[in-house]
Amino acid sequence: MTALSSSAALNADLHCHSTVSDGTLAPEALAARAKAGGVQLWALTDHDEIAGQERARQAALAQGMDYLTGTEISVTFAGRVVHIVGLGFDHTDRQLTDGLRQTRGGREARAKEMSASLAQAGIHGAYEGALKYVGNPELISRTHFARFLVEAGHCSDVPEVFRRYLTEGKPGFVPHKWAALRDAVRWITEAGGVAVIAHPGRYPFTAMEEYALITEFIHHGGRGIEVVTGSHTAADATRYTDTALEFDLLASRGSDFHSPEESHTDLGSLPPLAGSLTPVWSALSERIHRA
Structure with a gap:
């Protein structure tokens, strides 16, 4: 592992979406945009899907970026939808691919x-x-x-x-049966990856509910939390820096980019992680595909 790859100042963008799920750019176009934004380590994290991983990996390496496999799994916790990002897993793992297929069903x-x-x-x-x-x-x-x-x-x-229209209690909202938290974390970790709680500041949990989410996540083998992400304010980043330190969690960083027209945070444009944090990529050095 190089000093650069272990540094919290690394321009890593480990959360974004392509046309394989609900983004508007193909994996190859996203790779080019990430490179243009100064990204050094990239992951494509399509919702409940890993079909774009090989395209994304090849495109990243062609652009001169290092690459980590990724996905974002929807789970139900305390009656709400929570997203778990998986990073650095074997994208051919049968248990993971079967679990994601079941989650997409319906x-x-x-x-x-x-x-x-x-x-x-x-x-x-x-x-x-x-x-x-x-x-x-x-x-x-x-x-x-x-x-x-x-x-x-x-x-x-x-x-x-x-x-x-599309949120609970509005016309057009229909709930979906998502994966269980324990299953999503298990699929990721048993495929050799690290599970990360995505954009925790977005969930309308009470302090007690958030504590329950984090502790149950850790109990099932989860190891990371997004600290700097496109939907977090500076105050959120400070709050979840403290959370990562309190619970000894690895810290992740990602724009959650979906579309040039819709996303207010572009690939590679986030501030760095605090130097006091342990970046998630430091635990995944052997899983990084090197340019």
């Missing part, structure tokens, strides 16, 4: 229910409209519906769609 039926609910609110053809934005039909999601609703003029932007 999205089509859910999408049709969402469309029917929106039709009752006077918005017709939402399922067909959302499909126009889907690169992988197994992963049709609320984001694809949101893009259609903006295009059709029902809302001015994606955040407005979620405020008015």
